[in-house]
Amino acid sequence: MKEAVKIVTIGGGSSYTPELMEGFIKRYEDLPIREIWLVDIEDGKEKVEIVGGLAQRMWDASPYDVKVYTTLDRREALKDADFVTTQFRVGLLDARIKDERIPSLYGMLGQETNGAGGMLKAFRTIPVIGEIIRDMRELCPDAWLINFTNPSGMVTEAAIKHFGWKKTIGLCNVPTIAMMAEPKLAGKDPKDLNYRFAGINHFHWHKVFDENGKDLTPELIEHINEKNGGTPANIYQAEFPMELLRSMNLLPCGYHRYYYVKQTMLDHALEEFREGGTRAEQMKQTEKELFELYKNTELHTKPEQLSKRGGAYYSDAACECIRAIYANQKIHMVVSTQNNGAISCLDDDSIVEVSSIISAAGAQPMAFGKLPPAEKGWLQMMKAMEECTIQAALTGDYGMALEAFVLNPLVENNKDTQRVLDELLVAHEKYLPQFSEKIQELKAA
Amino acid sequence: MKEAVKIVTIGGGSSYTPELMEGFIKRYEDLPIREIWLVDIEDGKEKVEIVGGLAQRMWDASPYDVKVYTTLDRREALKDADFVTTQFRVGLLDARIKDERIPSLYGMLGQETNGAGGMLKAFRTIPVIGEIIRDMRELCPDAWLINFTNPSGMVTEAAIKHFGWKKTIGLCNVPTIAMMAEPKLAGKDPKDLNYRFAGINHFHWHKVFDENGKDLTPELIEHINEKNGGTPANIYQAEFPMELLRSMNLLPCGYHRYYYVKQTMLDHALEEFREGGTRAEQMKQTEKELFELYKNTELHTKPEQLSKRGGAYYSDAACECIRAIYANQKIHMVVSTQNNGAISCLDDDSIVEVSSIISAAGAQPMAFGKLPPAEKGWLQMMKAMEECTIQAALTGDYGMALEAFVLNPLVENNKDTQRVLDELLVAHEKYLPQFSEKIQELKAA
Amino acid sequence: MKEAVKIVTIGGGSSYTPELMEGFIKRYEDLPIREIWLVDIEDGKEKVEIVGGLAQRMWDASPYDVKVYTTLDRREALKDADFVTTQFRVGLLDARIKDERIPSLYGMLGQETNGAGGMLKAFRTIPVIGEIIRDMRELCPDAWLINFTNPSGMVTEAAIKHFGWKKTIGLCNVPTIAMMAEPKLAGKDPKDLNYRFAGINHFHWHKVFDENGKDLTPELIEHINEKNGGTPANIYQAEFPMELLRSMNLLPCGYHRYYYVKQTMLDHALEEFREGGTRAEQMKQTEKELFELYKNTELHTKPEQLSKRGGAYYSDAACECIRAIYANQKIHMVVSTQNNGAISCLDDDSIVEVSSIISAAGAQPMAFGKLPPAEKGWLQMMKAMEECTIQAALTGDYGMALEAFVLNPLVENNKDTQRVLDELLVAHEKYLPQFSEKIQELKAA
Amino acid sequence: MKEAVKIVTIGGGSSYTPELMEGFIKRYEDLPIREIWLVDIEDGKEKVEIVGGLAQRMWDASPYDVKVYTTLDRREALKDADFVTTQFRVGLLDARIKDERIPSLYGMLGQETNGAGGMLKAFRTIPVIGEIIRDMRELCPDAWLINFTNPSGMVTEAAIKHFGWKKTIGLCNVPTIAMMAEPKLAGKDPKDLNYRFAGINHFHWHKVFDENGKDLTPELIEHINEKNGGTPANIYQAEFPMELLRSMNLLPCGYHRYYYVKQTMLDHALEEFREGGTRAEQMKQTEKELFELYKNTELHTKPEQLSKRGGAYYSDAACECIRAIYANQKIHMVVSTQNNGAISCLDDDSIVEVSSIISAAGAQPMAFGKLPPAEKGWLQMMKAMEECTIQAALTGDYGMALEAFVLNPLVENNKDTQRVLDELLVAHEKYLPQFSEKIQELKAA
Numbered sequence A, B, C, D: 001m002k003e004a005v006k007i008v009t010i011g012g013g014s015s016y017t018p019e020l021m022e023g024f025i026k027r028y029e030d031l032p033i034r035e036i037w038l039v040d041i042e043d044g045k046e047k048v049e050i051v052g053g054l055a056q057r058m059w060d061a062s063p064y065d066v067k068v069y070t071t072l073d074r075r076e077a078l079k080d081a082d083f084v085t086t087q088f089r090v091g092l093l094d095a096r097i098k099d100e101r102i103p104s105l106y107g108m109l110g111q112e113t114n115g116a117g118g119m120l121k122a123f124r125t126i127p128v129i130g131e132i133i134r135d136m137r138e139l140c141p142d143a144w145l146i147n148f149t150n151p152s153g154m155v156t157e158a159a160i161k162h163f164g165w166k167k168t169i170g171l172c173n174v175p176t177i178a179m180m181a182e183p184k185l186a187g188k189d190p191k192d193l194n195y196r197f198a199g200i201n202h203f204h205w206h207k208v209f210d211e212n213g214k215d216l217t218p219e220l221i222e223h224i225n226e227k228n229g230g231t232p233a234n235i236y237q238a239e240f241p242m243e244l245l246r247s248m249n250l251l252p253c254g255y256h257r258y259y260y261v262k263q264t265m266l267d268h269a270l271e272e273f274r275e276g277g278t279r280a281e282q283m284k285q286t287e288k289e290l291f292e293l294y295k296n297t298e299l300h301t302k303p304e305q306l307s308k309r310g311g312a313y314y315s316d317a318a319c320e321c322i323r324a325i326y327a328n329q330k331i332h333m334v335v336s337t338q339n340n341g342a343i344s345c346l347d348d349d350s351i352v353e354v355s356s357i358i359s360a361a362g363a364q365p366m367a368f369g370k371l372p373p374a375e376k377g378w379l380q381m382m383k384a385m386e387e388c389t390i391q392a393a394l395t396g397d398y399g400m401a402l403e404a405f406v407l408n409p410l411v412e413n414n415k416d417t418q419r420v421l422d423e424l425l426v427a428h429e430k431y432l433p434q435f436s437e438k439i440q441e442l443k444a445a
């Protein structure tokens, strides 16, 4: 029997931590845990203590004897870790507010992981993931890094390709949500379906085959605009054009709406912004309410409210992935991992989000084969945008950041493009040391 | 000494034919011509006769004895041709008016070779190039096809890759115009410069090195927004963002403005449209005036007015290319030809517009090597858009046409996208037999 | 519950058919069978009737009611088949005798699936697989084709890439035998191991990871020259050079001995030939003895002798694969299937032999990633040799056949090369209609 | 007018230096020279002084005033160089004797640039080219490195890809000799022909087109086995199999005989070795005689004998290349340069030997497009062998050296393979510091 594991969660003060605890508790028989460390920073001290308290109460109410530690000392926590999960948010929700507000003020999409906001989030996050890996190399050189900090694909690409941590797997709840909805839509048992996902994080397509090898994709496309069609709750459901989907014969992901129905999505987002401010501001309120709940020392389960949020199932995917590695389960999951030819029109060392087999040997991607021509073009362009973004995040190269902005279809290519980039850089100055020279120059101007 | 050649020009009634004649006359010593056939269709009968008359007068005023034939019988003309040039326009300027008007009415770019208009032009033109090649296979199986019918890149890709006419070379005046301007900007003798162009038609970049191997690209970038910076006269000169160009360290082509400064270009185009209608309507007037001039039996030279038009130097490039082949000159030209690895991020069998050596053996592209990441993404996306467009043009597949529209950055991805496509299909019904079933369905609805 | 299936075996008169029956019997609960058709040709009539009798007795002795049909009418058999397995041998063992004898007489390797013999077998077999597929297209358009006729990789490539039967899976016993041996060598439970195979049929490498993700490859390499190291019984176990294997850190397949220890293998093969004639002649004797056994109407189980032959576990692999498809098992198997990027240094449409997940949707290959440089070179060269061989088999192009011969490392590049090719073509005239013109020319000379 | 240049020749004591001088003298009008430095090592002191004396006499007899310096101080020489040419031989002819003798004793090919000998030469030479580049980076950071030290392709790949000296061009006389012979064979003016070379050093193919674009390749293939068919004098002219060449429709290079007619070439080489010892020993004698001639202070021209040696035209190619760069000539030459897609089945960063345009901007390779399948396989395998060899040369990795040996078709894959490698390593101990640990181990055993 294998030894029980030590789990470390960076950004442990997240409101989603109870989902993570619940996920571990229900998998404990396959995944015995020695201890759990919730790490946060000074600004998150109160939150990590509150949620750490709830976490401990959840374990205490379970049949299992697991100690939950909370700490602001990342290095202490990382020592001898087996699995490190990342769910931190550099600059907290206040930074997200800026990511969403500034583009919106110029009539662009203000969104957390797509468009200008997603790129800025990458700029802030990638240097931090580099620091975490530097610590891991020293303190837990054999640990797995399970990343679900957004933008999950770019952060995972930086971790594997640039910081060299091969044992990184990136996660997202979008494939999970689709794979929860589709068996119901098709009237099938989930275990009978065969999935083939290919793309990158928040920009992937998939096909589904049934227990007889029949391609269910055409049938599922017809359900795509339904309420329970598999799109995460936090994405506005503008109608996909059906003839487009029928032509490609692939199921898009929910985030494709930002690209395939761009103007409608933008109009809706701007209207929402004008009426209710940014999503992040709403999240802040929700979080406040959640932490009030968490303080209740009578509470020892995950509150129901958490399941209805856009981030639901992220933590569950992480637990599922960790169990599959630990227990060598060889199961299908959709994860961000090194391409290695799985999508043959992208480089071998790109990070892609694809159907993979998860075992003790890590994520083994399944070869998808050729994409139809339009999807190939979309994907190559988006990957190029990611590469420029990551490059800019690593080096603070302003020109490269501008190239990423101009290439991104959700940023209008205009004189405001550069202005939005500049305002965002200045607004996030505290978290963008790599851009400090340019930011000084912008502030001086 | 090689034999004098027979040249056939499809779309011979074009107002640009005098430039073509002038080009041949000034190269006659290296490129002796036996006879020239100007071919047109019934609707172009009057024009081909007028311009054919001028063409004959131009030759008669030259030291050379060349007979110009005008005909509506393409097959008669093609018999034993050595070089076939194509400058036809399916549906004439009236079709172009629709290509420009309909998208404009929906707030999209209405342009001849980019965006929705360019795609529709491809839909109309590609089947006709297929018919011409079918005739050539029978009547002049060894002839070279020198294409400058727009969209020149897509038409050339269809000719080579789909209709199998390997001896096709595609031309455009955009590289010519840049290579005319840049020596002046750099204070250099044109023959001293070394050019490295890479991309596709109307979407290429280049680098320039001087006689010492010094990279002049950074210096020339600083001149790019100047009046005589190398952009064709017909493209509005919105300012390129300098930090973007400095970052990529490549000289964009004039048409890149539609992509890099998209909103400004669109705003300007829509304003122009509101004020003066479509470009095509202005062209129609200009053409009318030109043909009035051409009728003058005293005229036996190319009128000066022609040089100021957007299409200037197209014919000259064709003459230059034909001479280089005939006289085995091994000179540098920028042409559309089979990639074969010249741009390693595109397929070997894609048609690209690159620096090539032109000789009796045809166009030999020079290997450009890796593009920077953003440009790679742009190019792969645009090539995918071209592939979908060509596929739709060949098959009449409506879904594929829609995929091309949604992928094209100059078409807004919205419910109007499909409406614009539908209106354009119906408007061009006469020239789109491959789409007839869908058009009937649209008309019935 | 799914319906019971109809299984058709082309080359049903093979001495291995009892293994196939045993395989189906032991899997019947997961794979219910309606009827089994054993198809053979006139020359195999007696054998198919003998083995068909044994087959029926085996089923009659089982708890299951399955009818075994024997027929010489392939089309009758194929009607409404669900799975077609191919184990035929064009020209029977007499053809194999020639494949082995003629190269041996010139001091070259005479082997069934490698070197000159394997190429000639491809020349004879590929046209026949084309005919079978032509019949299947008409008579059982939804059937799976499970090929284990050798050379299994090239025959599968012809079936999928050239004859267009996408639902083809190619099998071999070499990976099976390795995966039977290695758990014992490593002291592990078979289900705990994680395999990563990559290459082409009879020329693949693999890595093995244990239940903790530990790479067992280095440890298993040290066992490779042991008697039970995982090499099929029919391959002489010349010693692999250990420093070579340690450098590549991949487990080679048994057939790699012909390449990595070429001279020793050749010397041994020639000695065997001088002493005992060809393998095929020995097989003929063995087969004769087996069929004597099979005639015994008291026999209703697979005789033990069969398990010791080189072809053991081929049929078992076929049964395993068919069950995995039928029962949508999503299990790991090593099969020949379309590359699709799994081995990124080969074309997407090449057929490769790789770790795949087998389900109702067919074989989904797992992306292996980059091979080390030497193995990449070996593999690309061998795939090119296969491509030339297949091309020659399809067209009868003698020059292409010669290119394949000269490229194949097991054929000495010498004046005898061409002579051996010529003699083999003439010797197999009856089965090489595509080469008939060249053969007449050779015979006339 | 550009400034006169400083030229530095590493290995200046070579017997070929007079050819280099002659080449510069006859090109002086286009390529004015300031000074020439002949650099050698202590062991070459006498030779460099003798040949330096002749060199100076040659210039003194010319109309040009050029000073020739001889030195053992490489760094002094490199200071402010414009062009550095490399023609050194690590270990001198004595090392080559070992390269040729040891494999021959085991019945393998003992040849200077192919097989075991070529690989060992790479092991000795690559570290030295690294040292030269280290000096150049400091002392002449803008200089061009014109390499014709063998194995020219691998040395050039190391220089560009591993040591990062982008301004390196590799040369060889094989293409030159072919391009001298073929116009005569075809009855054409050299300037009328269009060449398309593709491959790697000593392993390339080409096509030739005439002034009408007609493919002369088939016609020239028929002359390939003739005495003046374009093969360098030092390669035994075993007959190429004509049907092989007709099938590929490419002209092989002379060195392809070692691969396409392997056994005959090997038999001949071994016979030559038994009768006359190694080539290197003969060269030693020839060199001795040449240096006797060079000592003659009356001699002030290149002696005729030099032109008949295998290395003739190497120096001339170097002069031609340097002039083309200096004078920005934009001419066709066949050189080793970075692939960049020119041969699309090899990596972009591989060094290939291809038709290129040479100008002040360096070598711009022309895209060749797809090779036929067999040649693709040959080339990919040979490039992989080169990659392993270079890797071993850089790191002293014995396993990698062994992988290169086993992959090389000119080394028999046998137990002797490793023995030959071991003996060669020990024999060259003095020049293989990177392998010292392994060599000590071998010597101890």
Ligand SMILES: [Mn+2]
Binding pocket: A150, A152, A171, A172, A173, A174, A202
């Ligand atoms: Mn996500």
Ligand SMILES: [Mn+2]
Binding pocket: B150, B152, B171, B172, B173, B174, B202
């Ligand atoms: Mn143009």
Ligand SMILES: [Mn+2]
Binding pocket: C150, C152, C171, C172, C173, C174, C202
């Ligand atoms: Mn096999």
Ligand SMILES: [Mn+2]
Binding pocket: D150, D152, D171, D172, D173, D174, D202
């Ligand atoms: Mn050479």
